[in-house]
Amino acid sequence: MALYRIRHAERLRGELEIHTAKNAVLPILCAGLLTREPLRIEGVPHLTDVDTLWAILQDCGAQICREGDALTLFTPEPVSPVEEDLLSRMRASVLVMGPLLARTGYARVGLPGGCAIGQRPIDLHLKGMQALGAESTLTPGSVTLQGTLRGGSVYLDFPSVGATENILLAAVLAQGVTRIENAAKEPEIVDLCALLSRMGAKIRGCGTSTLYIEGVRELHGCVYRPIPDRIEAGTLCCAVGMTQGSVFLRNIRPDHMRAVLYKLREAGMDFRESQAGLRISGRAKNPIQVRTLTYPGFPTDMQAPMMALALCSRGASVFCETIFENRFMHARELARLGARIRIEDRIALVEGGYPLQGAAVTSTDLRGGAALMLAGLLAQGETLLSDPHGHIARGYENLPGMLRELGADIEEATEDGWSSANG
Numbered sequence: 001m002a003l004y005r006i007r008h009a010e011r012l013r014g015e016l017e018i019h020t021a022k023n024a025v026l027p028i029l030c031a032g033l034l035t036r037e038p039l040r041i042e043g044v045p046h047l048t049d050v051d052t053l054w055a056i057l058q059d060c061g062a063q064i065c066r067e068g069d070a071l072t073l074f075t076p077e078p079v080s081p082v083e084e085d086l087l088s089r090m091r092a093s094v095l096v097m098g099p100l101l102a103r104t105g106y107a108r109v110g111l112p113g114g115c116a117i118g119q120r121p122i123d124l125h126l127k128g129m130q131a132l133g134a135e136s137t138l139t140p141g142s143v144t145l146q147g148t149l150r151g152g153s154v155y156l157d158f159p160s161v162g163a164t165e166n167i168l169l170a171a172v173l174a175q176g177v178t179r180i181e182n183a184a185k186e187p188e189i190v191d192l193c194a195l196l197s198r199m200g201a202k203i204r205g206c207g208t209s210t211l212y213i214e215g216v217r218e219l220h221g222c223v224y225r226p227i228p229d230r231i232e233a234g235t236l237c238c239a240v241g242m243t244q245g246s247v248f249l250r251n252i253r254p255d256h257m258r259a260v261l262y263k264l265r266e267a268g269m270d271f272r273e274s275q276a277g278l279r280i281s282g283r284a285k286n287p288i289q290v291r292t293l294t295y296p297g298f299p300t301d302m303q304a305p306m307m308a309l310a311l312c313s314r315g316a317s318v319f320c321e322t323i324f325e326n327r328f329m330h331a332r333e334l335a336r337l338g339a340r341i342r343i344e345d346r347i348a349l350v351e352g353g354y355p356l357q358g359a360a361v362t363s364t365d366l367r368g369g370a371a372l373m374l375a376g377l378l379a380q381g382e383t384l385l386s387d388p389h390g391h392i393a394r395g396y397e398n399l400p401g402m403l404r405e406l407g408a409d410i411e412e413a414t415e416d417g418w419s420s421a422n423g
């Protein structure tokens with residue numbers, strides 16, 4: 001259980017380095033199961049989702065060691081995981097399915113967990129494995145797949161990020177050519193393709209909606225550093241816009257966050273891009289209209305932080321969530337601070353510009369938790385944010401510490417009382 005005490009903040013200022021993207025690192029670590037040679041991934045963030053995946057990969061036979069920010073995986077003999085409790089803790093755990101099936105012809109995995117932001121089925125993952133020749137058997141709580149994989153064609157009814165990754169992770173070692181139609185195009189997919197290509201995979205069409213994968217007999221190890229986290233960067237941009245600050249972000253890929261940057265500009269913020277990074281400044285004073293879409297549209301993971309931002313602009317902002325059916329849970333908690341938000345089905349109407357007052361709130365999911373932390377910066381007085389499931393630390397490496405570096409007053413409860421120490 002994490003507990004944060006957040007006080008009103010004015011004008012966040014300073015410089016920060018963006019961490020490596022959680023959503024790039026998780027599938028990339030799963031790719032370690034595809035080779036009997038060591039795979040070294042650099043810049044791996046300290047996140048509880050990484051710790052959980054580490055335990056799952058060990059359960060799959062991987063030997064893993066961390067040296068500073070680098071993880072090295074070595075998997076001479078992969079096996080199916082047995083600790084179902086671990087799998088149920090995070091959604092990305094299902095990504096061990098593709099590599100295990102490709103490497104051993106067999107995978108039995110527990111059905112995945114993660115944030116309760118929607119139904120999150122895995123039908124498209126299974127459809128892909130079946131197109132590659134695997135037979136699947138569903139039992140309560142788990143799924144078993146077996147078969148020698150060969151290339152096949154699959155059309156994804158929705159460009160699912162996880163399904164595209166899982167099918168890629170299986171197809172790289174399947175005999176023959178696989179075609180994925182309506183594939184996801186997120187930067188994290190392109191990054192996974194880059195890593196797999198570095199390992200010896202033959203993939204064409206990366207970043208487009210049709211991927212061609214020519215299976216190879218084996219893959220080798222390599223050294224790889226994944227892309228920076230566009231959601232962490234976007235969340236910090238929102239914090240700046242809510243406090244009329246000015247911050248310089250290093251290790252950032254503005255080209256991965258165009259939709260978010262356009263919305264922040266519409267809200268009234270300024271940006272200056274340079275080789276060294278991105279300077280963001282100004283105050284979010286205008287209402288915005290946000291519709292979550294697959295990449296390059298506005299990312300669903302930024303919807304909650306952007307809703308926190310919309311609380312400080314005068315007028316009505318509209319949010320339409322098209323990716324997940326239950327992703328407005330943070331709105332109820334924001335209302336405890338005085339936010340005026342009306343939800344109808346997948347639309348949220350946010351009446352911004354009303355003063356917020358600190359109160360006790362509870363984190364509902366990973367990005368919702370971050371949004372509540374940001375709203376605490378806007379509220380007058382003190383906000384007590386409890387995060388009973390540790391959602392925020394699952395996906396942000398020390399978000400309170402990063403905000404403190406910019407001048408925010410955020411303390412975390414420890415066994416010895418309140419702490420505002422970084423590191």
Ligand code: UD1
Nearest residue numbers: 023092120121122123124125158160161162163301323324
């Ligand atoms: C990934 C990200 C998550 C992000 C999401 C959408 C990781 C670890 N997580 O999650 O942060 O919010 O992409 O950008 O990278 N769906 C199906 N059947 C399936 C798979 C998905 O119907 O087999 C549906 C889901 O219920 C959801 C939509 O497709 O409504 C998007 O899900 P998907 O793109 O698969 O997201 P994840 O990979 O779970």
